């Protein structure tokens with residue numbers, strides 16, 4: 001089977017011949033620009049023989065090239081029709097493994113790999129990256145294609161409008177480097193928004209276990225009402241933690257949460273009037289450590 005991945009017309013004809021359609025709900029947009037595909041694969045800088053996860057291989061536009069490079073590819077694809085084509089194209093290659101189904105459910109049981117490549121479906125991109133990072137499934141390097149709006153959140157620095165709990169989460173384990181902006185014309189079907197390539201390098205200066213258990217839930221909750229002063233968000237977080245632990249949400253609980261929040265802020269030298277969007281990673285880490293200690 002020969003497939004021309006560079007031509008929208010030929011891909012359309014192929015899908016029709018195979019009785020397949022493109023499903024919007026799975027964020028299916030094939031990357032038909034060969035220069036962009038090559039640049040993304042080159043950005044992986046993966047040594048031959050390395051283990052790689054490919055998320056959403058589609059009809060295999062990148063998969064074939066990855067296998068040619070000598071990489072062992074574990075490909076996660078949800079669409080049964082695409083999975084059938086992938087098996088026909090690569091099923092006999094010993095370095096190819098297909099994991100059929102929803103990657104959000106299938107990835108946790110799969111063996112770790114050094115690299116990850118994915119032109120990610122828009123509806124799961126941020127959730128998948130966050131889920132894997134939080135559960136410490138980390139890769140030496142990831143090369144991702146995401147919608148530009150998601151990319152901006154991933155590279156955002158403190159104080160900018162795009163800075164969010166997701167920015168903090170990404171920077172807690174990876175250095176996020178923007179690659180090229182990819183215009184709609186590079187995809188079939190053509191999406192309405194631009195995408196962006198990103199390279200995520202695992203940080204060597206931070207041990208992933210440097211974060212206390214409360215770190216990610218705390219960061220999310222501090223950004224939940226981003227216009228609120230941090231002391232108010234922190235008090236709500238601590239109060240809900242106290243309630244979860246079985247203490248009643250009484251006035252006593254409220255007062256205890258306020259005291260604990262003030263103490264944690266004092267210990268980590270953060271002003272209660274600050275907004276989460278102004279704080280960098282180190283500030284969140286020291287606040288989380290203070291909260292964790294006070295909880296004990």
Ligand code: SAM
Pocket residue numbers: 026027028029030031032055056057058059060061062076077078079082101102103104119120121122124
């Ligand atoms: N890699 C191909 C390319 O670049 O041309 C296709 C990329 S397309 C944007 C996203 C792919 O992810 C599709 O093949 C789609 O079926 C698949 N996909 C969508 N949701 C998925 C999920 N939850 N689990 C696994 N694959 C998924």
